[in-house]
Amino acid sequence: MTTQTAARERFLAALNLQEPDRVPVCPWITSDWFQGHYDLDAATWYGSLDAQLEAMLNLYERFPDFQYFPGFRASYGSTVEASSLGCEIKWPKNATPYAEPVIKDLGADLPNLKPGDPYKDGRMPQVMELYSELANKLASMNYEVTSGFLHGPIDVAAEIRGITDFFMDLYRDPKAVHAIMDICTETCIAFANAQYEAGGSSMLHIMVSDDSGSQLSEKHWKEFALPYLKRLFDGMPEGVVGVIHNCSRVSHLIELYIQTGAKAIQFGEDLPIEVAKERVGDKMCLLGNMGPLGIMSNGTPEEVEAACKDLIQKAGPGGGYILSSSGSVNREMPLENLEAMVRAAEKYGTYPISG
Numbered sequence: 584m585t586t587q588t589a590a591r592e593r594f595l596a597a598l599n600l601q602e603p604d605r606v607p608v609c610p611w612i613t614s615d616w617f618q619g620h621y622d623l624d625a626a627t628w629y630g631s632l633d634a635q636l637e638a639m640l641n642l643y644e645r646f647p648d649f650q651y652f653p654g655f656r657a658s659y660g661s662t663v664e665a666s667s668l669g670c671e672i673k674w675p676k677n678a679t680p681y682a683e684p685v686i687k688d689l690g691a692d693l694p695n696l697k698p699g700d701p702y703k704d705g706r707m708p709q710v711m712e713l714y715s716e717l718a719n720k721l722a723s724m725n726y727e728v729t730s731g732f733l734h735g736p737i738d739v740a741a742e743i744r745g746i747t748d749f750f751m752d753l754y755r756d757p758k759a760v761h762a763i764m765d766i767c768t769e770t771c772i773a774f775a776n777a778q779y780e781a782g783g784s785s786m787l788h789i790m791v792s793d794d795s796g797s798q799l800s801e802k803h804w805k806e807f808a809l810p811y812l813k814r815l816f817d818g819m820p821e822g823v824v825g826v827i828h829n830c831s832r833v834s835h836l837i838e839l840y841i842q843t844g845a846k847a848i849q850f851g852e853d854l855p856i857e858v859a860k861e862r863v864g865d866k867m868c869l870l871g872n873m874g875p876l877g878i879m880s881n882g883t884p885e886e887v888e889a890a891c892k893d894l895i896q897k898a899g900p901g902g903g904y905i906l907s908s909s910g911s912v913n914r915e916m917p918l919e920n921l922e923a924m925v926r927a928a929e930k931y932g933t934y935p936i937s938g
Contacts, residue, residue: 586647594651594905595787598824598847598868602902606895606932608924609652609870610879610908611849612642614660614679619914625679629660632716640724646925651787652870652905654730655721657713659706664734664770665742666706667699684745689752689759696743696762698769701777711781718783728782731789731823733774736767736811741795743767753803760807768811772818779820788824791815791845797831804836809843816844826870830910834858841866851909852877857897860904869898872909873924879908880915884923891927899936906932 589604596603617638618628627634635658643650662672665682674680686692701707718728734742740763741749752760771791779786796808816825827845829836834854840863847868850859856872863869873879873894878886891906898904906928 587650590647591651591787593648597903597905598788600865600868600903602934605934606899606904606906606928606936607648607651608646608891608906608928608932609648610873610921610924611653611875611911612649612921613653613911614658615914616912616916617642617658620918625674625676629658629680632657632713632720636717636720640726646921648925648928650726651729652907653732653790654787655717655726655728656730656732656782656786657710657717659710659713661734662742663706663710664699664739664767664774667701667704667770667774668696668739668743668766669705670743672706682742684743684748686744686748686763689756693759693762696766698766698773701774707774707777711777714778714781715783718781718785722783727785729785729787731775731778731782731786733771733778733789733791735791735793735796735808735827736764736771736815737796737799737808738792738794739767739771740764746795750798753799753807757806764807764811768814771815775815775819779823784820786820786823788826788847789819790826790828790849793827793829794831796836797829797833797851801835801839804839809839812843812845837863847905849907849909855897856894860898864898864901864903868903868905870905870907873907875908875910875912875916879920880913880917882920884919884926887920887923888927888930891924892931895927895932895936899932899934902934 593603593607597607621638660680662680662682666672669685670682672680721727775789819825825845826847827840828849830851832853833850849870850872852874878890
């Protein structure tokens with residue numbers, strides 16, 4: 584068995600709540616870390632697929648588990664869905680682009696809002712081209728696009744309305760909120776399926792962000808998030824595993840995420856890993872939940888290894904666990920600490936694991 588095949592089978596076994604040969608280790612390394620480590624500015628990173636591909640190949644060939652999460656995918660920032668719905672995108676120098684809200688007046692602007700078309704609207708066509716080109720380049724190297732990513736309906740709605748107004752609308756005009764959520768959900772479904780098609784139909788999983796959902800009460804989340812996330816995961820391409828991400832507060836929501844149809848969850852530090860294992864570990868694969876701003880960035884390799892050992896011993900028994908960060912790794916995290924995470928998985932993550 585090749586190293587690449589072993590990494591793939593390890594990842595899939597964990598996603599399916601099984602025990603692989605050892606715990607997969609997949610810190611969520613995204614644009615910020617790549618730009619910092621390879622000394623690339625935002626314009627170069629987002630504007631050059633070759634720069635993205637070279638960086639991913641360099642890292643994933645060294646750490647094969649990483650090619651499956653976050654995996655080989657195009658990087659395009661956090662504004663694509665919002666751009667397809669008419670938001671103007673701002674590009675600060677050496678910073679992540681952001682969206683200007685397009686719904687400033689519900690009565691005047693909401694009637695004009697239509698679902699985004701991945702092949703026509705905003706930045707989405709550019710993303711489709713990136714995925715298509717990436718799939719072709721990877722195929723010539725015996726690799727493939729392994730993952731997709733999108734912001735979930737609540738995150739997108741908060742962008743296009745403005746997060747303060749959106750949360751106030753939950754009380755002032757819930758009917759309008761449902762109308763916004765419906766349009767955002769249809770946009771997300773179309774975007775997920777278009778990514779899969781443009782990427783060569785090889786994606787193993789698509790991750791959906793629900794960070795803004797953490798700011799909703801359980802009651803509001805059940806009404807304004809749950810049905811739309813469920814519709815989104817039901818609308819994913821057949822055979823693709825849905826992964827939900829929320830690196831903020833999830834303690835009041837974690838059981839509810841089971842109802843969305845997602846099979847795995849990456850979650851924040853507020854919920855101890857052993858508690859998550861007890862509450863949902865028999866229903867969802869757990870990814871996490873090492874904080875990217877603490878030991879991962881500022882600790883020594885020895886401290887990182889010890890923290891990873893603790894997570895593995897608490898969440899690893901029985902399978903269904905992927906050692907990861909709770910959110911995206913920032914550019915300050917040294918490579919030596921990534922090596923420490925891999926070393927910990929190799930030393931302490933071989934099955935069977937006893938808690």
